[in-house]
Amino acid sequence: MGGEVSVTVAAPDRAAGRRSPGQDGPPLSDDPGRRRRGVDGWGLLILPIVAFLLLVLVAPLVLVLARSVTDPQPGLTNYADFFGSPVYLDVLLNTFRISGLVTAVTLLLGFPYAYLMTLASPFWRGVMLVAVLVPFWTSLLVRTFAWVLMLGDAGVVNETLIGLGILDEPISMIRNLTGVVIGMVQIMLPFAVLPLFATMRGIDRRLVQAAEGLGARPIQAFWPIYAPLTLPGVAAAALLVFISSLGFYITPALLGGPQDMMLGELIVEQLSGVLRWGFASTLAVVLLVVTAALLVLVSRIVSLGKLVGDGR
Template sequence: MSTTDAPPAATQTGGRAGAEPRATRRLRLADGWGLLALPLVGYLLVVFILPLAVILARSVTDPEPGLGNFQAILDSPVYTRVLVNTFVTAIAATVITLLIGYPYAYLMTLAPPFWRNVLLVVVLLPFWTSLLVRSFALVLLLRDTGVVNETLRAIGLISEPLPLMRNLTGVLIGMVQVLLPFMVLPLYATMQGIDRRLLRAAEVLGARPSFAFWRIFVPLSAPGVLAGSLLVFIQALGFYITPALLGGPTSTMLGELIVQQVSSVLNWGFAAALAAVLLGATLLLLAIAGRFIDLRRWLWSKP
């Protein structure tokens, strides 16, 4: 009799044993270290979630309930052009940043420790300077009587100043300068973890160094390319200060339009709709990128 009763008892014991760790984890989250997250959660609710909910609500209620604000964005060619220009500018800035940042990050993996640290400091240097100060410095460099044009004119390369401001060129120069660290750092983190013995093995088997680089190293660095491009592109969508100082009427971006609607026209409902469109585009991009890369690893955790 005891023999037949033993298995159910063991099963019950195993079930309780499996349930106890979950209860312990819930208790630890509620009464232990998990309480340390409450101030951050409360802060985000007050300064992020609540204002975001207000903005989304105003986009469909101000000046009257409905989707009129969103319909106005689609009906007006001016607003549609600004929306398209925002995405085109963000894509161009991402591509240029990748073309500059990829060889730079690759050089960091090849350099000796001292020069690697120097290259890293050069990348991090923009973080130690105000964005507004950097943008005004670029104005002094790129304007018609700035350092760049005056130098080119002095050495005889140009006779008239190059249009480096108040257009897309100035906006891209400023955005790339700001966003370059966000491309280089994920690329460097990925490239540093690639086993160089794979390249040497391919070369031993007869592959040329360039062939081994393109067929082995570049595909292995793809997660860093995707992570860096995602960080750069999403941030580029919401740029305001740099386009406002270096751009012109033909290079207006969505962030400038939102500020104009709030500060000049006082059209809060339409500005909220523009912000909702920008937020929706960002979330859509994150959802698409999440299908190809591990966002939790590359954006919130150590690689």
Template structure:
């Protein structure tokens, strides 16, 4: 019969953990967490130069712009009063957002089928389509805009071809108007729409469409009810990229647009380079930035902006 002392000694013995010294061995999960913590600390140190660079080239200039909009030429909000009291300037602001929104819609209408074609095309043709959409990244924006002026003017290749084929009797005005601005901005922004769409479409399991069709759904119905909703994150990401970047366009509207198609970026350049009104130009930039951030804040109430760009956003 075991005595109480023996039972107590038996209870006090360390459990068998595989450690010859009787200590507890850290679990794999604890080791993994410590390793991740150390890796996070290392990445934090490496990120300091990047954070300092962003602070230097983004945060500080923005702070200077905001400060100058209230101090140049006099202390106060006179620059903002001048902006909102003049209908010409507010019309330019409205035209900027209308143009950016229209460019986003047209780019989405062109980019979505193009990205889908890249997904279903064979490997060779997929590479060809990818190279075609990446061409704008390899050429100068100024060169492309001048090339469009030569192509779209009244005596350009497009009008000459249309008249030669008998499709038109007189040249169609394609430059110095909203049409020219739209064409120019769409061809610049197309890669920023196609690439997020292609990334989202590539992650969709096409067997879902086959399963829906096997259950009696028509191909078009399966596409719209299954494939399109699953690519919503790509649509949102591409649309956001195109819209935000379109707000700051200057070269393309200046070369292809007319007096009624002035955008805020062009107006800011005029205030800086021609009139030398730095305070008012700073106010214009501040208005554009604040308005854009407000729109993003409103959009974030309906769409998870984080999940547009990375899957693990919380």
């Protein structure tokens, strides 16, 4: 008939892996081999990264582990010496004690500081953030030497306290636990403030305002409502500070005394002092295993993905 128009719709030729000429988009393909070749091609791109990580991370660890059981003779002699000596075990326990104390003090200082950052105006929040980060960008060795000058018997702190009449004579704040904790806390404070601030910034303050609107005092609204919501940030900060503190060497070496020796100092002493490379490797393996065990223990209690900000 004259009024009719014949329309023909061309279906995609799926068997041949092609689309009809009038259709947009990439050609269809049901070829499993082609998809596998595409995945293999992308997989080849990560091989240099994997090789690099194996070279700079895994290979040194394997060498350290091998040396701990082969130097000076094959066997577990180095491990027997470590676990059989109360002196070395005391150093290990002292490492945990100092790291735990530093973590506690850092959280006590970092929590209110991070909370004030959430309350401050954008300008003052930036000032507070810079105050935390500027020391973080300074050399650790320089900061530790600065504390030696400030905390010494003739240092700025003692001279100021004596000048104000608070002290009659200088007090010892270096070559002891006090100096070690002060130096390590100042270094680790950014590692606590930043996770705490990131967590607190994501908390809806209207929850606290609602509680205050219902008659709760500010302190009553803060602890049962706001504080529990900060626990992921507190856990992340505590884990980061504690694990980082386990491997400290420079700060306790310069600010502490023999009674405050940590495992990192003992490793350096064994390497440079008595040249016991095998025993130093054993100490490094013990520190690594203890840190890994701590991470596994924490992962059983709280999801590590949540600690690093993964919301899944």
